[in-house]
Amino acid sequence: MTGSDRAHSDRSLEETIAEGSGAPGFDRDIPADRAFACDDCGRRWYYDRRRCPDCGRSSADASTVPLETGEVVATTTVETTPPDVRAPNHLALARFDEVQLIAQAAAGDLSPGDAVRFEGSHRLRESRDRTDPRLVAVDDA
Numbered sequence: 001m002t003g004s005d006r007a008h009s010d011r012s013l014e015e016t017i018a019e020g021s022g023a024p025g026f027d028r029d030i031p032a033d034r035a036f037a038c039d040d041c042g043r044r045w046y047y048d049r050r051r052c053p054d055c056g057r058s059s060a061d062a063s064t065v066p067l068e069t070g071e072v073v074a075t076t077t078v079e080t081t082p083p084d085v086r087a088p089n090h091l092a093l094a095r096f097d098e099v100q101l102i103a104q105a106a107a108g109d110l111s112p113g114d115a116v117r118f119e120g121s122h123r124l125r126e127s128r129d130r131t132d133p134r135l136v137a138v139d140d141a
């Protein structure tokens with residue numbers, strides 16, 4: 001574990017939590033199920049930032065990589081949301097190796113320790129045209 005990947009932000013924490021997705025600060029429009037990856041050192045991070053937190057390389061040309069299977073750290077349900085965000089809004093704090101993120105969960109049935117992946121195509125905010133996946137439990141085969 002290389003420490004937490006803090007969501008430093010130009011947006012309010014409430015807005016970030018309400019949406020449960022997206023990239024505060026610079027907001028490059030990458031899918032919710034991908035993370036940035038440093039081309040030099042391989043460090044991954046989720047919320048957009050100007051530089052790699054490990055080696056300092058500019059993130060301008062950083063690659064993105066898919067997030068495969070993660071583990072739920074915590075969950076919450078937000079009852080009072082902005083007008084264009086569903087209510088109640090089920091959210092999960094999840095860890096994908098070194099990448100930790102908050103994302104919308106498909107339903108309110110996740111628990112800490114559950115294995116999750118991103119699935120589906122949903123409008124996370126009604127005011128945006130783009131769609132993104134939500135977190136769902138991985139069925140143990």
Ligand SMILES: [Zn+2]
Pocket residue numbers: 038039040041042043052053054055056057
């Ligand atoms: Zn780096």
